[in-house]
Amino acid sequence: MNNKRNRILAYSFLIPSLLLTLVFGIYPIGWAVRYMFYDYKGYGTARFVGLDNLTQLMQDSTFWNSVVNTFIYAGGKLVLTIPLSLLLAVLLNRSFRGRNLLRAVIFMPTIISSAVIAVVFVTIFNSYNGILNQFLVKYHILPTGIDWLGADHAMLTTILIAVWGAIGNYMLLFIAGLQNIPQDIYESASLDGAGKVQQFRLITIPMLGPVLQMVIMLAIINALKGYESILVLTEGGPIGKTEVMFLYVYKQMFPTMMSGTSVPDQLIGYGSAAGFVTALIVGGITIAYRLASRKLNKVY
Template sequence: MHKKITPPVSSEKLKRSIKENVKSYSLLLPNLILFIAFSIYPCIWTLKYVFYRYGGIGTGEPKFVGMDNIMRVFRDEVYWKTVKNTFVYAGAKILFVIPLAFLLALFLNKKRRGNGLLQSVIFVPTIMSSAVMGLVFYLLFNVYNGQINNYLMDWNIIKQPINWLGTDNAMKTVIITAVWGGIGNYMVYFIAGLQRISEEALESAKIDGANGMQTLWYITIPMLGPILKIILMLSITAAFNDMSNVMVLTEGGPNYSTMVMSLYGYQFFFPISAGSIVTSQYGYGAAVSTVSAAIAGAVTIIYLFVSKKLDEVY
């Protein structure tokens, strides 16, 4: 047998190829530089300090401690409480946001007067500043003069004010705020998916005698499968990385009842007023952030694996 020999690429052809693609490379270069500067480098910096004890500028040189920071994370009871809080927060947020966004999308996808305005109003919280949103809900749920308690007492639903930001209710309040802030974003995704469903498919189902619920269950939802997978992926990653909502509303308190993984790691770099951390601990903060990223990554991988297996089955 004669082995086929691939002729070498001529230098002229290589130069021509580079010249043809130089415009594309030049357009990608600014994004690549920003990606390296603000994503790759911080990750490398964080991973480096996992193995050091370091309190930041002015605290002396970093001291190499090996795996001590990682072992401290596994012994930290407060951290594992924040892991539990994160799963509760993420699970509840996803459980409420996605069905409500889907129902709103079904209602607002119809061609009726005023629907465009309603879509805009519901979407506004998505682009609102977390600081403003947290302040608004803090004032609404304030135990003494908050409007929620005032309305409930005026309507004789409660006899005395409820401490919405207390230990027993703080997580519920944070979840309500997160649902209000995120529902508009996923509603837009669902509307985009609904508008891609052909009218012929819906008409065919109607001709075959399917009622509205049957059409929804057997036609609409299955055809939303691709966009639903994207929505679930985005909602999982967003819920595990969401800390601004918690930080503004409760700062993780009271007694760490609303503290989530990302905020717990953040406070070791930038101590917050409600936390017990009064000085920066970059090394331990890096270890907490690394373990948290590993947990979030594991959840994402499990979701992708299950999603792929479901695609194979169906």
């Protein structure tokens, strides 16, 4: 009787989560997979076109440009975010006055909406009257302002903003990992003559192996699927310099949200095909990382 009651209780906790997953996860995926084989603009009758959407996508240079931009954006974000997060974690894991305040300040951007962050940075990086350019010119650091959101600097600007927004989250994960390392190991290494750099290289990094793998995985996924701040900052421009995969999909599915004098058609079928291929790319990269991380398990 008790076993039956426990099973009923367990299922009662599982059912809400399963329903939410079904309604907001599995059903939308199935819906998108279905419409990738149709010519559908969000109204009227959906016309079956088979693999035409996928064929068109394979020949779409704009989409493949967004794929390249995604790798540049994700790579730049990862290269900067992971080392800086680890460095901050090591520094803020020490005991000193104001440590918790600094942790909170650095973590704060991670709980703010990406769109809100982008709006703030638009006023900072505005090419004509932005706060940063006014500062640089006023104090004679540069003779003229920089077009931060122009074709030459837009990608770098979006990467720096993304790093600022993500660094606090990974920093806390690294701090949690550092606090699980026994201090006796460092004391023994110090008695054996190991310096701080040697301790970091031979003790901290290996002992952080599992946390590091998790952080890298999260960072890869978040970097590949990030587009919200880019949408607000540049809308993928100028001339497609910051167009990433998920932003490209978003534009096909929700064109009315984009600026311009005319609103293009809502391409549900084509956008679904682009979303499917994008998911395959992200999934392939994730699987490749998981295979590579097995080697890290052997090392650490």
